[in-house]
Every structure is written in structure tokens, then in C-alpha cells.
Amino acid sequence: MIVLFWILIFLGTFFFMEFMAWFTHKYIMHGFLWSLHKDHHKKDHDSWFERNDAFFIFYAVVSIVLFLLWQYDIFWPGLPIGVGIFAYGVAYFLVHDIFIHQRFKMFRRINNRYARGVRRAHKMHHKNIGKGGGECFGMLVVPFKYFKK
Numbered sequence: 555m556i557v558l559f560w561i562l563i564f565l566g567t568f569f570f571m572e573f574m575a576w577f578t579h580k581y582i583m584h585g586f587l588w589s590l591h592k593d594h595h596k597k598d599h600d601s602w603f604e605r606n607d608a609f610f611i612f613y614a615v616v617s618i619v620l621f622l623l624w625q626y627d628i629f630w631p632g633l634p635i636g637v638g639i640f641a642y643g644v645a646y647f648l649v650h651d652i653f654i655h656q657r658f659k660m661f662r663r664i665n666n667r668y669a670r671g672v673r674r675a676h677k678m679h680h681k682n683i684g685k686g687g688g689e690c691f692g693m694l695v696v697p698f699k700y701f702k703k
Contacts, residue, residue, distance in 0.1 A: 560634040567638025568645075572694050575646065580691040583609065588685045595683045602657065613643055646693055650676070671701035 583591035583606075593599055594606035617639040624632030653661045653669070654676050675696035682688040690696055 560631075563631050563634035564638045564641070567635045568642050571639060571642035572692065575642070576692040578609065579693075580688075584685055584688060584691070592685070595680060610643065610647070613639055617643070650693055667701055672696055675700040 590605045590608050593604045617636045620629070620632040620636030620639070622632070623629035624636065648661075649672060651657045653664060654673055656662070672694070675690040675692070678700070679688055679690045690700070
């Protein structure tokens with residue numbers, strides 16, 4: 555029975571992370587921490603790394619802390635929550651950093667309806683290179699209009 559709870563907590567965490575990604579992107583990255591995110595919109599450097607990558611480190615630390623809380627019997631749902639955050643981070647990295655931004659030259663030939671919709675939504679987000687006035691802050695779940703031809 556506890557495995558079922560862990561699976562439900564994992565899935566709930568994974569889908570909640572999509573909300574957290576949207577919220578963080580819209581209100582924190584395009585808000586008071588714009589200084590860390592703006593190099594993702596305006597390439598003002600030659601490095602492969604971006605200041606924007608600090609957000610990845612933040613969620614990695616949260617995930618690791620949850621693993622440790624589970625490991626030391628302090629917080630039993632720490633494992634499924636930590637794995638859910640980690641799995642979302644992997645999905646985000648694959649979709650955002652590799653598929654959309656091609657930080658590694660992989661997944662270039664993916665051309666299905668979902669992939670085109672996610673790519674279009676992200677392209678619309680990057681049309682605005684400033685802090686305000688953007689649209690489409692989600693990653694895996696984007697408005698239906700981007701899936702239309």
C-alpha cells in the first residue's frame with residue numbers, strides 16, 4: 555500500500571512541478587530575479603553556461619534535501635517528492651535545454667504535433683526579450699492555440 559502512496563505522491567509532485575515552473579518563471583524569473591534569467595533571453599555572453607542555470611541548482615538542492623530527509627527517517631514522503639522533482643528536472647532539461655534550445659545537438663528531428671506546439675509556445679515566449687509583457691511561461695503544458703496549424 556505504501557508503494558501506491560509513493561507513486562501517487564511522485565506523480566502529484568511531477569505535475570505540481572509544472573505549476574511551480576510556470577509560477578517561478580512568470581513571477582520570480584521575470585520578477586525580482588530577472589538579473590539571473592535575462593541572459594537566457596539576451597545572449598550577452600559566450601559561455602555555454604547561463605546565470606539562468608542557477609534555478610536548476612536551486613531545485614536540485616531541494617530534491618537532494620528531500621532525499622536526505624527520507625534517508626535519515628525524518629520525512630518519509632521525501633523520497634517520492636524528491637524523485638518527482640528530479641524527474642521533472644530531467645524532463646525540463648530534455649525538453650527546454652536540449653530539444654528547444656539545442657544546448658546539445660540532439661532531438662533535432664522530432665516533429666510531432668506536441669513537439670511543434672511546445673516549440674511554438676516557447677518561441678512566442680522568447681519573442682519578448684525584456685522582463686515584462688511576455689507570454690506562455692509553462693513548459694510541458696502550453697495553451698491549446700499553439701497546437702493548431
